[in-house]
Amino acid sequence: MSLPTILERILVTKREEIAAGKARTSASELNAKAADLPPARGFVAALDAAAARGPAIIAEVKKASPSAGVIRADFRPADIAAAYERGGAACLSVLTDEDYFQGHADYLAQARGACALPVLRKDFIIDPWQVPESRCMGADCILLIVAALDDEQLHQLFGLAREQGMDVLVEVHDEDEMRRALALPDDALLGVNNRDLHRFVTSLDTTTRLQAMLPPGRMLVTESGIRTRKDIAGLRADGIDAFLVGEAFMREDDPGQALRQLFFDTTEVSE
Numbered sequence: 001m002s003l004p005t006i007l008e009r010i011l012v013t014k015r016e017e018i019a020a021g022k023a024r025t026s027a028s029e030l031n032a033k034a035a036d037l038p039p040a041r042g043f044v045a046a047l048d049a050a051a052a053r054g055p056a057i058i059a060e061v062k063k064a065s066p067s068a069g070v071i072r073a074d075f076r077p078a079d080i081a082a083a084y085e086r087g088g089a090a091c092l093s094v095l096t097d098e099d100y101f102q103g104h105a106d107y108l109a110q111a112r113g114a115c116a117l118p119v120l121r122k123d124f125i126i127d128p129w130q131v132p133e134s135r136c137m138g139a140d141c142i143l144l145i146v147a148a149l150d151d152e153q154l155h156q157l158f159g160l161a162r163e164q165g166m167d168v169l170v171e172v173h174d175e176d177e178m179r180r181a182l183a184l185p186d187d188a189l190l191g192v193n194n195r196d197l198h199r200f201v202t203s204l205d206t207t208t209r210l211q212a213m214l215p216p217g218r219m220l221v222t223e224s225g226i227r228t229r230k231d232i233a234g235l236r237a238d239g240i241d242a243f244l245v246g247e248a249f250m251r252e253d254d255p256g257q258a259l260r261q262l263f264f265d266t267t268e269v270s271e
């Protein structure tokens with residue numbers, strides 16, 4: 001019998017966390033609270049606007065990960081968000097999972113409160129209860145990981161998020177998942193995660209391979225393992241407009257400056 005993947009382990013914990021959350025706050029309470037909130041910031045609109053000028057960057061606020069352990073010990077989400085905005089990010093991604101990423105719902109609120117950028121809640125959304133929960137946290141966009149959902153759940157969660165005014169980043173790892181994602185309405189933002197969830201290794205070729213399945217002109221976000229200007233030049237040459245980057249920024253003293261240098265500095269560097 002093969003060992004469970006990290007995703008399978010995360011989902012076991014997530015189901016327990018959701019059950020505990022539901023015992024504290026009902027879906028109807030969350031829905032009532034969400035109905036009183038101001039409109040979400042347009043996540044896809046911000047990416048589209050940025051992509052019209054150059055690469056569109058989703059900059060991730062990430063303290064730790066299962067593959068890397070603690071990435072940034074001095075972790076101040078508000079300062080990081082402000083730095084990312086100065087550095088030219090189009091949007092933010094904030095990890096809210098506590099057990100595997102040392103994230104927190106408060107980090108999303110702190111990051112969003114420190115800038116004007118739309119914010120993705122990067123977590124493992126598998127239950128309808130988490131949709132208004134995300135909206136109440138301040139999320140402008142949620143992540144749906146195709147590998148974690150059957151088709152019925154995928155379409156249901158997508159529809160609920162759109163009803164609540166949030167955008168949705170739909171993440172795939174392979175051809176079969178991409179086919180399933182393409183069956184969603186066209187306003188689904190598609191992302192390819194380059195990280196293999198069995199071995200943790202990242203391969204940017206995954207993006208190149210799966211991008212070939214998209215209709216021309218459809219935006220694709222490449223996620224994970226983007227570290228160098230050479231990586232970016234290769235993906236740009238393949239027509240990729242949108243990049244989700246965490247670790248490469250978070251290991252630097254000034255993550256915003258790191259973003260600017262990696263994506264927008266025109267000075268030559270040898271890599």
Ligand SMILES: O=C(O)c1ccccc1NCC(=O)[C@H](O)[C@H](O)COP(=O)(O)O
Nearest residue numbers: 006065066067223224225226245246247
């Ligand atoms: O980062 C991990 O170790 C990880 C493990 C299992 C599931 C998801 C994981 N990461 C979430 C992400 O998708 C990344 O945080 C995001 O794409 C940024 O990646 P990177 O630039 O490599 O930090």
